[in-house]
Amino acid sequence: MDHTGDPRPRAVTIYDVAREAGVATSTASRALSNPGRVSDRTRAHVAAVAERLGYVPNRIAQALPSGRTGLFALVIPDITNPHHVGLIRGAEAAAAAAGHSLVLADSQEDAAIELAHLRRLASFVDGFLLVSPRSPAAELAAHLARPAAVFNRPLAGLPGVVADVDAASAHIVGHLVGLGHRRIAYLRGPVTSWADGERRRTLADHAARHGVGFAELGPFAPVLGSGPSAAEAGLGSGATALVAFNDLIAIGVLQHLERSGVSVPGRVSVVGADDVFGASFCHPPLTTVTSPAEAAGRALVGLLTGTAPEDPVLPSTLVVRESTGPTP
Amino acid sequence: MDHTGDPRPRAVTIYDVAREAGVATSTASRALSNPGRVSDRTRAHVAAVAERLGYVPNRIAQALPSGRTGLFALVIPDITNPHHVGLIRGAEAAAAAAGHSLVLADSQEDAAIELAHLRRLASFVDGFLLVSPRSPAAELAAHLARPAAVFNRPLAGLPGVVADVDAASAHIVGHLVGLGHRRIAYLRGPVTSWADGERRRTLADHAARHGVGFAELGPFAPVLGSGPSAAEAGLGSGATALVAFNDLIAIGVLQHLERSGVSVPGRVSVVGADDVFGASFCHPPLTTVTSPAEAAGRALVGLLTGTAPEDPVLPSTLVVRESTGPTP
DNA sequence: TTGAAAGCGCTAACAG
DNA sequence: CTGTTAGCGCTTTCAA
Numbered sequence: 085m086d087h088t089g090d091p092r093p094r095a096v097t098i099y100d101v102a103r104e105a106g107v108a109t110s111t112a113s114r115a116l117s118n119p120g121r122v123s124d125r126t127r128a129h130v131a132a133v134a135e136r137l138g139y140v141p142n143r144i145a146q147a148l149p150s151g152r153t154g155l156f157a158l159v160i161p162d163i164t165n166p167h168h169v170g171l172i173r174g175a176e177a178a179a180a181a182a183g184h185s186l187v188l189a190d191s192q193e194d195a196a197i198e199l200a201h202l203r204r205l206a207s208f209v210d211g212f213l214l215v216s217p218r219s220p221a222a223e224l225a226a227h228l229a230r231p232a233a234v235f236n237r238p239l240a241g242l243p244g245v246v247a248d249v250d251a252a253s254a255h256i257v258g259h260l261v262g263l264g265h266r267r268i269a270y271l272r273g274p275v276t277s278w279a280d281g282e283r284r285r286t287l288a289d290h291a292a293r294h295g296v297g298f299a300e301l302g303p304f305a306p307v308l309g310s311g312p313s314a315a316e317a318g319l320g321s322g323a324t325a326l327v328a329f330n331d332l333i334a335i336g337v338l339q340h341l342e343r344s345g346v347s348v349p350g351r352v353s354v355v356g357a358d359d360v361f362g363a364s365f366c367h368p369p370l371t372t373v374t375s376p377a378e379a380a381g382r383a384l385v386g387l388l389t390g391t392a393p394e395d396p397v398l399p400s401t402l403v404v405r406e407s408t409g410p411t412p
Numbered sequence: 413m414d415h416t417g418d419p420r421p422r423a424v425t426i427y428d429v430a431r432e433a434g435v436a437t438s439t440a441s442r443a444l445s446n447p448g449r450v451s452d453r454t455r456a457h458v459a460a461v462a463e464r465l466g467y468v469p470n471r472i473a474q475a476l477p478s479g480r481t482g483l484f485a486l487v488i489p490d491i492t493n494p495h496h497v498g499l500i501r502g503a504e505a506a507a508a509a510a511g512h513s514l515v516l517a518d519s520q521e522d523a524a525i526e527l528a529h530l531r532r533l534a535s536f537v538d539g540f541l542l543v544s545p546r547s548p549a550a551e552l553a554a555h556l557a558r559p560a561a562v563f564n565r566p567l568a569g570l571p572g573v574v575a576d577v578d579a580a581s582a583h584i585v586g587h588l589v590g591l592g593h594r595r596i597a598y599l600r601g602p603v604t605s606w607a608d609g610e611r612r613r614t615l616a617d618h619a620a621r622h623g624v625g626f627a628e629l630g631p632f633a634p635v636l637g638s639g640p641s642a643a644e645a646g647l648g649s650g651a652t653a654l655v656a657f658n659d660l661i662a663i664g665v666l667q668h669l670e671r672s673g674v675s676v677p678g679r680v681s682v683v684g685a686d687d688v689f690g691a692s693f694c695h696p697p698l699t700t701v702t703s704p705a706e707a708a709g710r711a712l713v714g715l716l717t718g719t720a721p722e723d724p725v726l727p728s729t730l731v732v733r734e735s736t737g738p739t740p
Numbered sequence: 741t742t743g744a745a746a747g748c749g750c751t752a753a754c755a756g
Numbered sequence: 757c758t759g760t761t762a763g764c765g766c767t768t769t770c771a772a
Contacts, residue, residue, distance in 0.1 A: 097748095098749065098750065110761090126758080141535070144476050148766095149750060164501055176516055185516070190508070365663070426765065426767095449742095451742090477767050
């Protein structure tokens with residue numbers, strides 16, 4: 085049996101409420117959504133009738149004149165990424181608290197899909213939450229027909245929050261150099277990722293400042309499956325410390341190294357980023373840099389609802405675990 | 413500077429297109445969305461004008477008369493749960509493929525919030541995807557003003573898919589008994605979860621069939637943090653095998669046991685459910701039962717779009733890793 | 741094949 | 757404080 089047909093039994097409208105209450109529709113409307121501009125008695129009466137009839141406002145109809153739906157679109161390169169889950173959660177909670185809902189749009193690391201989302205959803209949402217958008221800035225601007233807040237990508241004219249990548253790199257290099265490492269290799273992420281560019285730049289910077297060797301390898305897709313190729317490239321580079329674009333790659337590297345019998349951190353140290361679920365109990369537990377994902381999600385929503393976050397750059401902290409150790 | 417203000421520069425409407433093309437709005441509308449009922453020349457002309465003007469249909473306006481928004485609401489007890497992420501991904505992909513988008517609603521394991529979502533979003537979406545809904549069936553039915561497809565909870569009159577819990581329990585008990593275990597304890601999940609009820613029933617069933625002892629402990633919140641209390645309860649029960657409601661609890665138990673110096677599977681065996689990210693590399697790697705989450709998400713969407721899945725019960729498989737072993 | 745006009749449900753002037 | 761009326765942008769009868 086198919087139960088997917090439309091069961092809508094001609095919903096009760098504000099006209100029904102108004103008629104039943106014996107007032108004009110505008111009065112009913114005001115009584116329900118703009119109290120104060122109507123007498124207490126009328127308001128109470130209308131409310132009672134609405135309640136009795138089981139009236140639920142049609143939000144589409146409400147949205148047509150106002151142009152506001154109470155919906156935000158969350159555009160993400162990859163829903164699967166555990167790190168993004170924290171951001172989603174924070175954004176959802178903040179949106180819910182503000183009476184909004186989130187429309188999810190996965191762009192699969194693809195700029196064209198990303199832009200298509202911006203276009204398709206524009207008339208439907210009050211704003212966009214752009215997580216590490218991959219499209220060229222010009223295209224983004226051209227397709228953006230709604231307010232937007234951006235995570236991890238400074239874009240002219242758009243508010244946003246970013247992780248403190250420079251601080252993260254400083255932490256990482258400082259930690260590694262302190263352990264005696266003289267050759268560091270960075271396992272790159274997506275070329276279209278702003279964070280990746282920043283990571284390369286600042287890592288190279290801090291490495292130079294400390295006078296240690298630095299190499300870039302990749303790019304690699306930011307998924308577990310990149311582990312083997314990234315690990316091999318890292319090993320081949322002669323570096324004693326591997327810094328991965330994110331934890332997924334790092335954990336993949338760890339798994340490959342363990343299978344290959346390469347000791348971590350005995351032979352090489354490995355550092356990740358994001359502190360995803362699992363980073364604390366992979367093998368060995370992963371040293372990683374992280375910034376508060378839920379806070380990022382909340383901040384994005386805040387930017388759209390008028391609550392600017394205190395600081396648009398989120399602190400980065402280094403979580404030292406067992407995947408890093410003294411140089412061999 | 414605040415850029416969150418509405419930048420909408422009076423979007424081009426179908427009236428603009430019609431006027432510019434020198435036809436009636438109805439003709440323009442047909443040309444754009446109901447081709448075939450209009451001459452080829454007119455259609456092409458209108459399309460060209462629309463293109464040139466950068467016309468993008470206002471989906472809210474489209475939705476008002478039709479009542480269809482192309483939005484589905486995905487109502488989940490807990491977005492944070494890694495297992496649900498797979499389902500979200502599958503649902504998003506299937507929805508996108510069908511030209512729909514997903515509105516995310518986290519009910520935080522709370523029936524009241526869940527029902528509030530159903531009410532708030534009803535007029536906005538074409539249907540609901542209910543993931544393990546926690547509310548009483550009667551309330552659910554009363555609040556559901558739209559078609560719905562349900563995951564992991566058989567509900568009269570509503571289509572849905574469920575994991576094959578009985579098969580999962582059979583696998584688990586068979587595996588454990590084969591290893592010599594005679595006393596099994598189940599670490600319960602949320603009391604409002606249908607899956608939990610099924611798990612209890614079928615586990616008890618299969619244990620009885622094999623003539624082995626069975627105990628129920630809990631309930632425990634389905635999160636990592638329940639590990640310590642669940643582990644202690646399990647240890648105290650005298651069971652040699654602990655079967656957790658889900659992997660989060662199981663991994664939490666594993667962590668607590670490791671910290672407490674209790675050998676797994678030397679002293680007790682541990683089984684989880686869902687095979688979440690991390691289950692393969694926690695310590696020791698977790699034996700767990702799982703069913704295809706992405707497929708579940710796709711199936712739910714299929715139920716709403718008219719593509720009924722071949723089989724409404726998803727296969728359960730047992731992934732044997734190192735957290736289970738011979739009885740001490 | 742095309743045009744004119746009504747209406748989806750609600751809000752917001754504008755009067756009274 | 758309350759009622760009348762005009763749209764929001766689009767689709768869809770109903771005529772022509």
